[in-house]
Structure formats: structure tokens, C-alpha cells
Amino acid sequence: MAFLSTQPYRGTRDMYPEDKRVQNYIFGVWRRVAQSYGYEEYDAPLLEPFELFAAKSGQDLVNDETYQFIDRGDRKVVIRPEMTPSVSRMIAARRQELAYPARWFSICNFMRYERPQRGRERQFWQLNVDIFGVADSEADSEIITMAHDIMKAFGATNKMYSIRVNSRAIINVMMAEYLELDIVQAQLMIKLFDKRAKISHEDFRDQAAEIFDEDKSEQGLKKIAKLVSAKTVGELPKSLVESSAVRNVQQLFTHLHDAGVTNAVFDITLMRGFDYYSGIVFEVFDNHPDNRRAMFGGGRYDGLVSLFGVEPIPTVGMAPGATTIEDFLRTHELLPKLPSTTEVYVVVLGDSLKGAQDLASRLRGEDVNVEVDITGRKLDKQIKTAIKKNITFMLFIGQKELDEEQYTLKDVAKETEQTLSFERLVTTIKDHRHRGDDNEL
């Protein structure tokens, strides 16, 4: 008989305790920052009807990149590849009774049938943060500022990443009125702009020239050169600067500046997915030479809620992924040492197991997480186990300690030992707990 494989399914990861610690750390930072802005957590089903995604995204996307199946009732269902349609559905369903602006977040897993590569897995976790009901650029600014704060909360400095900002509204004006392209040409040009960083200047120019009608090609290239050279919104050609789309982005940058977000830059070539975005779009880029890539992004999608046949609700959101954040943290060596959730490992000396168990039980009664070594092994083996498990404290329990009711507590990292009464034991362990929390921030 062939043995079963121990490998996880392609594109998925087994979360061993040390992996889960990292994930919980990332989730914890996300949750803390989102809640600090007054966002409340929600959740949605793992499965959604096929139509929900088909309506929103391109057919290719839903057919080629989702996990889907027919359920026992002949319904076509999809394992969610993203959160936005589900949360839009939830908002649409209760649009009349919600308190606006509605500030919501979720931390959920998703599946996409893709070829795995660096920073991309078939099963992945994302934070989704959205603000519903505000059309003003204050909402755009809030989401981008929160992205910035999340990076800060992970210990990143401004130099480590940059935030690139563009606006679909500007792109629309630019394509239709400034470059005078029809819809088909505009789509091609958007794709080309999106690729610009990956191809040579010559290829970019040649391919751009082909998109224009022949008689407009030369003039069009000059216009594109002007667009691309704009380092700020203000440097865009005059006819664009006067549009409301540009004024809106200028406002956004003013807000960001006021909020202390100094590493946000305007980038006319940022296109981002583009299916449902209707206003600003942004992406957070890793600046490290070893990991130069877009980590996550977001934008404004005012039209999506109206797919459910109701009044549109203006919405801005973003979705940082755990995989890319983890890559970022490892690349910049920002991952903190993450101790076990177990605070005390009880090392049992001689045949004091029963007394050790009683003491452990009392500690648990005081809300301390305690693990007891019940193996009866030699001392050094017990100690090595505690270290390997990355547990903060060791507590040595032998007959002498039980008789005297004075216990030896060892701080594993500092290699220091104290002999303490039960009450002092509890306060010492709890004091350390609070310090640890502060260090994480």
C-alpha cells in the first residue's frame, strides 16, 4: 500500500505553530490599526453564488481563476477569490438601516486557482478595509493614511516603501479628451501604461505609436511624454489640471500631507486592475531592491453596490495580503521575536509531579498560561524543550519549593532567576506580559 503524501495541496501552506504565530502577529497589527480608526469587524461566507463574481469581474477571471463547483442542489458556487462583492452585497442588503459612514474590516482567507509564485499562493489571507457612504476625498485620504499607519505599526520607515497614487477619473479624461482615444484604444493604452516599468522606453514608444490613429500618432507621443514626465498632479498638462478629477487628487494630497503621509507620490501610469475602480487608486510598493514589487493597494469603487439594484453608495477600500506583508517584514528584518502564547513551562524535579500540577492549576486560576512537563525526563531535556518551544519563563518545582512555598522562576531570554512567593510569581509573569505588548507596537 502506498503511503499518503505529507505535502499540502499546491499553493497552500500548513500553518505550524511557529507559522501561525507570525500570522497571528500580522493579523493582530491589522486588527489593532483598523479598530483604532473606528472600523468594526465583519465576516462573509466562504462560498458565494457564481453570478456574484461573474457580474463584477471579467468572465476569464471567474472561469479560469476561481475554485467552483456544482452543489447538491445544482447551484453553481464559487469559493470567494476576494471580498469586495460579498461586502458590497451585505451593504446593499441593509443600506437603509446602516449608520453612515460605515467603517468595516475583515480578515479572511480566499482561494484563486493560479500558478503559485513569490508573494502569491492559491489560498491566502487578506485584510479588507472599506469606508462606505463618503464621496469626498477625506475618505480616500483616510484609507491611504491607514495603509501608511499599518506599515508604521509593523515598524517600517518611510524609506522602506512608497505609496503611488493615481485616479481613474483622471485616466478617463486623459484617454478620451486629452489623447482623443476611442474606448478600444483607451483599453490598449491602459494596458501599455500598466506595463511601462517592465519594458524599454523604445518599446513603450513604439507600442504607443501603434495605438493612435496614424495621423495623430506623432502628436500623441508628445502628449504622452508630457504626461509621463509629470511628477506631481500639478505638472500635468494645463487642459487636464483644470478638470475636477485633478482637483480632487490635489485635495487628496493636501489631506495626506496634513496627516503626515510624506511618501505618497502621484504616478500617472498606475492602473491597477481597473474593473470597478471609479476614482482614486493606489498601491503600496516595497522599495527594497530584493523585493521591489507592489504589496497591496486599493481605491474608490462607487458603482459596485448599485449592481444589487439599489442607489450607488460611494466606497473606498483596500486589501493588504498576509503573504506579501510577511515577505516585506522578512526582507526588511522587521519580524519581532514571537514568544509562545504559553508563558510558563514547569520543569519537574524528582517525583514532584503532583505538587507541580497543583501549582500549575493555581496559576491557571490566575489567568496564566502554563504547561507542565509530565515526562519525568532528565532536567536538561526538560529545559531544552522549554527553550525550543520559545516559552518565556521556566518554573522549577521540586520537593524543596513545594515545602517552602518559594518558587524559582527563570526568565529564559535574560537567563536570570528569582525565588518568589506565589503572589509575586503571578505579578512578575503578568508584568512581563504587558511589557511584551508594548514592544510589539
Next chain:
RNA sequence: GCGGAUGUAGCUCAGUUUGGUAGAGCGUCGGGUUGUGGUCCCGAAUGUCGCGGGUUCGAGCCCCGUCGUUCGCCCCA
């Protein structure tokens, strides 16, 4: 969907040139001082050499296929 690299002990890898008994370090387990560890000493266990087929007297090594991993392309909600 396309291209490159790669798969040998729990982990990191050598062994492939020139086919000839399956290796190292770390880790694990046991012991060395029966109340204190990471980096001491001694000893031991551990492999369908990813999987399937082919060539050969003989394959970890050569050939074909396949699966996984990884880097890039495409795509990126």
C-alpha cells in the same frame, strides 16, 4: 497557459564529471555528573535518492514521462 532552475536522512546539502556497497553537518534519541539550557564529550537510530517507465550484468547518476517546489512571463479582483 508559457519558459528556466530544482527534488538525496527531520533540516541544509555533498555524491551526478567517468553508472560499481547511500554520505556529511545540524537536529532527534540514549548515555556521560540524579537541581539549571543554547556553543562540551561518547554512542545510536533514521533513506521506496519525488513518483512511474526505459537502457544496462548493474542506475541516486543516462533516457522518456509525470508530480511537487522555486524564479520569471501572462494575469492580478
